[in-house]
Amino acid sequence: MRIYLVVGVIATFVAGCNNNTAPINIPETAFVAGSCEVGVYGESSDFVVITRRNENAYYTFNNGITGKIDYEGLLQCGEGAVKIEQSKVLRIQAILTTDTEFDSDGALLAGQLLEPADAGPNTPLVALAHGSEESGWIEAVSYPYQLVARGVSVFVYDKRGTGRSQGQYSQNFVQLADDLAAASQEAKRIAQGRFARFGLFGFSQGGWVAPLAAEKSGAEFIGIGYGLVVDILEEDASQVELELREAGYGDDVITKAKEITDVTARLAVSSYKDGLQELDTLRDKYRPEQWYPLVKGGFTGVLLGMSTDELRDKGIPMFDRLNIDWSIKPMDVLRDVNVPQLWVLAQNDREAPIAKSLERLQTLRGEGKDITIFVFPNTDHGMWEFEQGSDGQRTYTRVTDSYYELLADWAKDAVQPPYSMSEAQ
Structure with missing residues (x-):
């Protein structure tokens, strides 16, 4: 049995990333300009997520429209609220946020559990495995907030050697799977009594990691975004x-x-x-x-x-320096996964071409594996819609509509197509 050392846990009821105040109740007619606070603004059907990376703040609407925040742009930040197009005011949502640190194979990793304000025994919980980037994910990416705004509790962590986490950055999938399993145990420990189903979501490189961690983490389902079934x-x-x-x-x-x-x-x-x-x-x-x-x-x-x-x-x-294990064979790994799997693929993915992965997923499904597949057309890696010039260069415009909704519904065991222009395979 692996023993996880909990170095410190801080739990607060927060508005975005403001860790010592309750949400500010601002009438729609009142708006005071202020700094951009990380969090979710608006209602469950009409909201925007604010994240921060380095000195820059970014917005992502619930329909995938995204951009960098500047003071003359589409969105303006205020005290407990944001203003859209100089007229519409969205107030910050209450999110239960727990910051923590946990040990995985001698590395102290930083994690954060985000839960809806009404999280309880029926709320699904997911832990996220991110891609190959060398930057942390805590407060920096929209996935956790897109999901928590849709009623899913999320554990996000900075993988080893990135962000607030210690250890040496690695692309060794077995090691990263052990880290994900450790994160899963920490997530379930903190959320005890406030969740039902538990699963893993892996994105890009995380699509190799999540299946490796499925059994050891106790996942009841997994979801993969723009991953590969090739080595x-x-x-x-x-x-x-x-x-x-x-x-x-x-x-x-x-x-x-x-x-x-x-x-x-x-x-x-x-x-x-x-x-x-x-x-x-x-x-x-x-x-x-x-x-x-x-x-x-x-x-x-x-x-x-x-x-x-x-x-x-x-x-x-x-x-x-990446400590790559070249021996991992995804088909062998997926044959050992015995829980339902969701695979969401980008039809025009240049970084992770889907043809062979799609063929192999259908083979696994033919062997009896419980695999659900959605392909979003006119999308590239990251589920980005794009415009392509005559020279083949692509300009990315938005994360495709309904992608986040599909992930949340999968966590809730409530998938109900259609999802925008996607095609179930």
Whole structure:
């Protein structure tokens, strides 16, 4: 049995991130300008979330429209309220917020439990596994607030080496799954008596981590947003293929590029020993061809840009420090998950192309796994809607409508399609 050391817990009934006052009851006609406080403003069907990262504050409406707050923009912050378009005033919601620290394998991690004001024995509780970014999530992302505003209690934490948490930043999925399991135990300990179902939500890289942690965390369900059912090596190869196909190249070029990604995969798992000479040969062979500079992927482009001597003598410090376990096979992991799974995929995801993942999820479903799949059209990684120029560049406009609603309904065991333009698979 793992023992979790609780270093400190502070629980307060808060308005946003104001940890010592009750919500200010402001008539709609009264508004006093003030600093931006993290929290939820408005009612359950019409609200906006305020988050903060570094010195900047951001808004995300319940329908996914988002942006950075400036004092001449769409939204103005006030004392216990926000004003929209210089006219509509939304008051801050009461949220029960508990700040905590917990131990996971010797690292002291910072966490925060957010609960609706009326949280009780029927309220679902989820712990969040975030992506590969090296920044903390506490008060910085909208997910916890989007969910708590919809009646779901949420435990969010800064993963090791980010934000307020100690430890060395890592992309070792087994280690991160242990951290998520520790976070889950802490969440359930604090929320004891005020929750019913407990589950895990993982986003992007968290889609690899949450299934690994499902059993050890005691999850009754999991939800994955824009994750993958391919391993890291397959992801890299899929990205390279998508890059080339979007540039108009066909199977002949894809076959050539696969020669390269097969070798870079061997190099990655062998600490840059197996395949160095072959990589040199392929570089010389394909460098004159027009498609060659377009090869990027997750790591193949980096390897192509380094000399054999550099790879042999120095490795790739930017990757080597991540402690990656290349052996994780998602299909094997998902076959061991015995609770209902929700997978929400972005149809036009460039970072995590969905074709192979969708095929494998349907295979698992055919094997009897309880898997629900939604695909949102015209969306990229992060469930971002976008406008694409003639040069292929994308301008991201908003998080797609109804995405957050789908996640909340899954936590409540109350999924009721349709969700905007999404398609159930």
